[in-house]
Amino acid sequence: MKRDVQAVLLIFLGTALVRISLTDLYLRYVKAAMQPFLILTGIILLVLGVWALWDVIRDRGHEHPDDDLGAEAHDGHGHGQMRIAWLLMLPVLSILLIAPPALGAYSAERGNSSVAAPASDLGFDPLPTGDPVTMTLNEYATRAVWDNLGSLEGRTFELTGFVTPVPEAKMPKDLPADAQASWWLARLSLACCAADASATKILAVGAKPLPANTWVKATGRWIPGGGTESATAIPWLQIESLESIPQPKEPYE
Amino acid sequence: MTLTEEATAAEAPEKERWRPGGLELFVVLLLVVAVFSQQIASLASNYPGVQAGATIFVSIVVQALPFLALGVMLSGFITAFVPPSFWRKALPKNEALAVPVACASGVVLPGCECASVPVSGGLMARGVAPSAALTFLLAAPAINPVVLVSTYVAFPGQPEMTLARFVASFTTAVLMGWLWLRFGKTQWLRIPDRSHLVGDNKWHTFRLSAAHDFLHAGGFLVVGGLAAAVLNVAVPPSVLDSLASNPLTAILVMAVLAVVLCICSEADAFVAASFSQFPMTSKLVFLVVGPMVDLKLVALQGGTFGRRFVTRFAPATFIVATLTACIVGWFLL
Numbered sequence: 001m002k003r004d005v006q007a008v009l010l011i012f013l014g015t016a017l018v019r020i021s022l023t024d025l026y027l028r029y030v031k032a033a034m035q036p037f038l039i040l041t042g043i044i045l046l047v048l049g050v051w052a053l054w055d056v057i058r059d060r061g062h063e064h065p066d067d068d069l070g071a072e073a074h075d076g077h078g079h080g081q082m083r084i085a086w087l088l089m090l091p092v093l094s095i096l097l098i099a100p101p102a103l104g105a106y107s108a109e110r111g112n113s114s115v116a117a118p119a120s121d122l123g124f125d126p127l128p129t130g131d132p133v134t135m136t137l138n139e140y141a142t143r144a145v146w147d148n149l150g151s152l153e154g155r156t157f158e159l160t161g162f163v164t165p166v167p168e169a170k171m172p173k174d175l176p177a178d179a180q181a182s183w184w185l186a187r188l189s190l191a192c193c194a195a196d197a198s199a200t201k202i203l204a205v206g207a208k209p210l211p212a213n214t215w216v217k218a219t220g221r222w223i224p225g226g227g228t229e230s231a232t233a234i235p236w237l238q239i240e241s242l243e244s245i246p247q248p249k250e251p252y253e
Numbered sequence: 254m255t256l257t258e259e260a261t262a263a264e265a266p267e268k269e270r271w272r273p274g275g276l277e278l279f280v281v282l283l284l285v286v287a288v289f290s291q292q293i294a295s296l297a298s299n300y301p302g303v304q305a306g307a308t309i310f311v312s313i314v315v316q317a318l319p320f321l322a323l324g325v326m327l328s329g330f331i332t333a334f335v336p337p338s339f340w341r342k343a344l345p346k347n348e349a350l351a352v353p354v355a356c357a358s359g360v361v362l363p364g365c366e367c368a369s370v371p372v373s374g375g376l377m378a379r380g381v382a383p384s385a386a387l388t389f390l391l392a393a394p395a396i397n398p399v400v401l402v403s404t405y406v407a408f409p410g411q412p413e414m415t416l417a418r419f420v421a422s423f424t425t426a427v428l429m430g431w432l433w434l435r436f437g438k439t440q441w442l443r444i445p446d447r448s449h450l451v452g453d454n455k456w457h458t459f460r461l462s463a464a465h466d467f468l469h470a471g472g473f474l475v476v477g478g479l480a481a482a483v484l485n486v487a488v489p490p491s492v493l494d495s496l497a498s499n500p501l502t503a504i505l506v507m508a509v510l511a512v513v514l515c516i517c518s519e520a521d522a523f524v525a526a527s528f529s530q531f532p533m534t535s536k537l538v539f540l541v542v543g544p545m546v547d548l549k550l551v552a553l554q555g556g557t558f559g560r561r562f563v564t565r566f567a568p569a570t571f572i573v574a575t576l577t578a579c580i581v582g583w584f585l586l
Binding site for chain 1: 276301307308309311314407460465467469479481489490527529
């Protein structure tokens with residue numbers, strides 16, 4: 001890779017990083033805590049790129065045939081190792097021009113639901129007051145699966161997630177005959193970046209069918225079912241009302 | 254200098270490697286994708302697997318870039334401002350003793366593995382014993398502070414993983430140094446030259462070294478990110494589940510994945526953590542093997558030190574690293 005292209009590539013990559021981290025786009029890929037580091041990295045790359053470009057322009061007037069690429073030919077590093085840098089065009093193009101969407105129903109359906117057991121066995125705090133109680137999917141699922149004192153009974157909950165169609169094979173067999181269910185209310189959460197996304201799924205009982213990836217605010221009551229005390233259990237929610245909403249700023253929990 | 258003269262000057266010494274108008278190619282690529290970005294995005298939305306793969310690819314790269322940038326900045330700084338003679342003075346005369354000291358000094362060099370290949374080559378070129386330089390080569394990318402912090406971040410609530418990674422990597426690097434001291438032959442080695450990265454002054458050297466290492470390692474990061482994204486989408490979770498359920502196959506699979514995926518040591522902990530169904534010891538094997546042996550490193554080491562070296566060194570490192578990680582994992586995890 002020639003020196004001028006190296007410089008321009010660094011500038012573009014830096015721009016791409018600064019751009020996604022100044023908007024909410026970066027939240028599709030990493031956690032919010034990464035924002036300052038992404039901005040800093042973008043600035044570092046911009047500085048390196050502009051500096052390199054300045055070098056190229058400065059050398060343009062002089063006799064200077066021995067650029068980085070030319071010199072590499074003599075150092076026996078193997079075959080054009082800097083060609084590998086061309087691959088950095090892929091993230092540049094996909095971040096700047098396409099910005100793939102946050103993971104959704106496809107990933108949620110494939111992955112096992114993971115409802116980790118609570119860290120302490122001291123039991124759950126009392127539910128906050130309010131009607132309905134606003135919770136994350138993971139909080140609801142953790143209580144539904146691991147709280148054997150029934151703290152969810154008799155309350156109404158408001159949960160936000162996206163529609164994930166339930167494949168035929170995974171539809172629970174013990175669903176009451178009069179209950180309708182065709183999708184999971186799902187939300188993904190990240191430990192670090194989208195490569196390690198894990199899904200929380202809740203069966204939306206009594207909900208009308210909706211297209212995959214529709215974001216909804218669901219209000220409903222806890223009903224028993226879906227299994228307890230297992231990390232892969234998928235608890236149920238008797239839906240009372242559904243409101244279609246735009247994708248939240250932070251798509252992951 | 255006219256355009257034709259410039260072209261001839263660049264073309265003459267290396268006809269087949271000269272890329273006609275790299276900058277033009279860059280612009281054309283950018284324009285094509287800019288014009289068709291809507292079509293590409295809507296085409297991808299028909300294939301949710303492809304779309305998910307693209308998201309995973311971008312997120313691995315975005316997550317890793319800050320760590321990579323930090324690594325090349327610091328290694329560029331050390332390359333430019335710490336004189337090579339410092340390392341020679343700092344190391345004991347006794348080679349067997351120099352190996353663990355070199356390993357410990359690897360802790361303070363936050364280069365990723367791509368950076369440590371040229372650095373250790375430079376150390377050898379300046380008279381550091383090959384056994385110590387090779388130990389440094391293995392230790393620097395595996396146990397430097399950036400890597401340990403990113404491991405700590407990637408395994409929230411499991412600090413024992415960071416400790417196990419440190420212990421297993423340190424042990425492997427020292428064992429390999431001693432093995433080289435006992436069995437290695439200098440004529441297998443070809444000492445590299447990094448002179449094209451020496452600039453007009455120290456800051457210029459810093460700039461050249463940081464930019465070169467970033468672009469070089471960044472390219473290999475893209476390879477690793479692509480491979481990880483494809484595996485993530487193409488391999489059904491049930492296959493990995495069944496491989497992960499047997500501890501022995503889990504260890505073998507993760508060791509091979511570490512070699513195949515070629516993920517930079519600053520980012521590999523995040524990828525390891527994403528293999529949530531695999532047992533902890535097999536993830537440790539992944540973290541210990543990855544920074545020491547992978548496809549891009551084998552290519553780099555082969556290019557730097559010669560083929561006769563890499564065909565002996567890489568397999569030996571793979572075996573020692575896997576066994577050490579298993580033993581350490583048995584005790585610590």
